[in-house]
Amino acid sequence: GNSVTQMEGPVTLSEEAFLTINCTYTATGYPSLFWYVQYPGEGLQLLLKATKADDKGSNKGFEATYRKETTSFHLEKGSVQVSDSAVYFCALKGGATNKLIFGTGTLLAVQP
C-alpha cells in the first residue's frame, strides 16, 4: 500500500541556517504530494503541494520538488527563522481514494 517515510527529529538549527527535511514515498500510480506544518497548539496547515513529477511546490520560502525517479519530496528552506519552529508532515494522496497518508512528522526547533 501507499506509505510515507520522513526523517526523524528533532531537527535543531540556528537562525538563518539551511533546512532539509527528507521525505520518501511508496505509491502506485502518480500520487499528489504535500507538506503540512503544525505550529504549537494548532491544527495542521497546508504548506505546499505538487501534483506531478518535477513539479516544485513553494510557499513562505519553503520548497519541495516532486522526484519520481527517487520517490522523494524533500522540504528545503534557505534561511530558517525562529518562527519556523513547528512540526512538519509529509503526506501523499493517490489512487482510488481521497485519503491523505501522513508521515510521522519532524519537529523543527530553530534557536536564535
Add this chain to the structure above:
Amino acid sequence: NAGVTQTPKFQVLKTGQSMTLQCAQDMNHNSMYWYRQDPGMGLRLIYYSASEGTTDKGEVPNGYNVSRLNKREFSLRLESAAPSQTSVYFCASSEIAGSYGYTFGSGTRLTVV
C-alpha cells in the same frame, strides 16, 4: 472565518464515560475525516466520510463510531472511553476528488483517566 470548527477544545473523561466530538465545516466540502495524533505516530485515520450519507473505517476505528449528520457536520463518538484513547483528535475536510489537500480543525485534546 471559513474553515473547520471542532468542539470542545479540551475534555477530561473518566474511564467508561461516553462523549461526542463535534465537527462542522462551511466550505461545502464533500469529504470529512477524523484523525488522532499521538507522539511518535503521526496522524492516524479513525473514520472518514467520502460524501454525505457514507462512512468508512480508517486505520484505527475500534472504540469509535461516527455520524455524518449532513454535508456540514461529522461527529465522532466514544461509547466507553479508555485511557488508550487519550490523544489529540483532528477533524478535516476536502473536496471529493482531485489534488486538493485537507483543511484541518484546531483539534480536541482528550484525556481519559
